[in-house]
Amino acid sequence: MSAYVVSDKTINTIIAGLITANENGYFGPLDLFYRNYNENLKFKKENAEQIGNMLLDLNIFSVEQRYKRGDSMTKNRDLFVYDEKTPTPDMYHFIKALSCYLYQSCEGLARDTKLFNDLYDMRNRIAYVILNKSERYMDAPGWE
Numbered sequence: 001m002s003a004y005v006v007s008d009k010t011i012n013t014i015i016a017g018l019i020t021a022n023e024n025g026y027f028g029p030l031d032l033f034y035r036n037y038n039e040n041l042k043f044k045k046e047n048a049e050q051i052g053n054m055l056l057d058l059n060i061f062s063v064e065q066r067y068k069r070g071d072s073m074t075k076n077r078d079l080f081v082y083d084e085k086t087p088t089p090d091m092y093h094f095i096k097a098l099s100c101y102l103y104q105s106c107e108g109l110a111r112d113t114k115l116f117n118d119l120y121d122m123r124n125r126i127a128y129v130i131l132n133k134s135e136r137y138m139d140a141p142g143w144e
Helices: 008-024 031-037 045-067 091-103 108-112 114-133 135-139
Strands: none
Touching: 008 045, 008 091, 045 108, 045 114, 091 114, 108 114, 114 135
């Protein structure tokens, strides 16, 4: 398995999805997530770059864990800049981008971080929402 730093497009898609989910209440209250990091860090456009940098830092940390590179990548990276022209992803694109991100951010100690685990739980909740809204799930035999 190889590990790499995900593209800005992937991080932009995740942020756009988080902002949309927050604005529309798709995935329930996100207050617990906020309290764990920064009471003022809401999934809003004005915080997009701060969230993007948190995501990028974790992803880089994971790659460094995989390749035993210390913190050389973190020191030399540019700050993340959110692209406000990023289209709002549907739930499928959002979960795919988040799944890609999590796969590339799970090496070594990175998978033990609170941020990784909260995003992992969020991804699972999103998958459950998608499943529950699917026609095949609705048509499946009921609980017995």
